[in-house]
Amino acid sequence: MPTRFRLSAATSWTTEAGPGGTPLLFLGLLFWAFLLLPFAALLLHISWPALAREFSPVGLSPLAVSLLATAAATLVIVLAGTPLAWLLARGPGGVGRVVEALLVIPLLTPPLVIGLLLVYLYGPYSFLGHLLALVRVSATNTLWAVILAEIYEAAPYYIFAAQAAFSQVDPTVEQASLFLGVPPWHTWRRVTLPLAAPGLAVALSMAWARAIGAFGAVIVVAYYPHGLPVATWVALQEQGLPQALPLALLLILVALPFPLFTLWWRWRNRVPHQP
């Protein structure tokens, strides 16, 4: 009688390459439900006429403040953070570890505390506050203050993610470019940057999301002008949940597209692994 072989339960969900799609689908749905159900609740409870009112000229003010401040903060973070992240990935280890440790501090400090520290540093009665006042700039309760607080909250996220992106670029590939007579700056532009770009896109979307949602530090240093997170908080405090929900939805609507776009772009431009 011929012997019959039957796949055991353990092999039914595995392939040669690793676990199959079933566990991934199960865990994915579980986390999806946990993370996204609150958003569904938001959509069910929102007052749509109230949302329309937020797009009136008065309601647009927090949106404009948030978009403007976040765009400026992200620009500063990218311009200053990208070279630093590259140096952390490629520079001398000793100094790099010290700088890393210093960058971890704002990452681990609660945003509210960051706000308090910023008031001490840039407030109207501080030395820097006096210097800024001389050039008619105030780092509290102005758009500049919102930008400053957003930079403090979002910069470490960008720098660490960008450092990871640069670390993934094989230095010997950069070296190959140098041997072909291409100087370091052009090698960075033509090899390092394109290869790190998918990781940098993730870093950028993280920085954007952190900056546009920055609340703890912002509410301390810049109660005015209201950005979307502060405006949502004020609406909640003064008018209740139904009035806060449209602003919350607006915040999500402006915060999400850019990170989603960068994730899509990253997927489109992923560099195939070279054995």
Next chain:
Amino acid sequence: MFRISLEQPRARFTVRVDLEVAPGELFCLFGPSGAGKSTVLRTAAGIERLHRGRVVLDDAVLAVSDRQRRCFLPVWRRRLGYLEQHPRLFPHLTVEGNIAYGLPGGQLTKEGRRLARELGLEEFLGVYPHALSGGQRQRVALARALAADPRALLLDEPFSALDEAARGELQELLRRVQRRHRLTALFVTHHLAEAQRLADRMGILDEGRLLQSAPPAEIMARPATPRVARLVGYTDFLPGGVFGRSGGLLGVHPDRALLGSFPHLGPVAEGVVEQRTPREGTFRVRLRLPGGHRVSVASPLPDGHGLTPGEAAWITLLDPPVFPVPESAARAAGL
């Protein structure tokens, strides 16, 4: 002319090398792993800082470091083609983009296309590196290096990761291209057969010292010292008296000896077969000679043609090198 004269301290020893590669010559630096071959190449390339010495290519000083001066030409100004075991292609560029990378404007010229054709890459120009085999990737790396019009090629075991067939094919290709372009090339390898096949001249490097530089055939026939002989495959060193010669040690290379008595070809001795073991398609026969000396010889004879253990057999050494070393000293040195 590529002149390399350097002293580079390593953990166990200092690499001290003086060598010259003539224009259009392919010089192979051969030696065991850890001998300092890659140190020489990496220093010449500019990847490692020169500790002491000079690296000069034609009329250009690439690096000099002595008590008076320390100056180094950066890698991107040296115009050297550098190939290593892993091709390090740009994964985000196609084969065409890789080959054209070092050209002005990043565009493949007529000469670049000719090179791609010469290296059998014409049909892969639009393909990304991840879709290529190891041998094809190394071809692209070679084409990319040649397209940038280097003054010299530095090759650090570029074919070591390839299978035998691909390696042979690429060795052939490299030799052809190097000759056609009359390129000065310094090739590092620990595969003796590769060095013999490719080199116009080869240098034997051991623990940071260049022991001998000569054409491969000369080194095989006349190794300068027993250590060089050992490194190029000589397995036994026997007193001349065993073969009826007076004085010195005779070097025995398993592939430079015949089983049988052929006195017109070299010294002959009679012994007894001790062992016969298969090796890479042939056999290695171990003989015990008068005085208890043992010697290994390659033999293509299949089973059933004698040479069983205990049988008598003759051995003829083909023009063996003779080293004027007292037997006692040779034994003390482990030879």
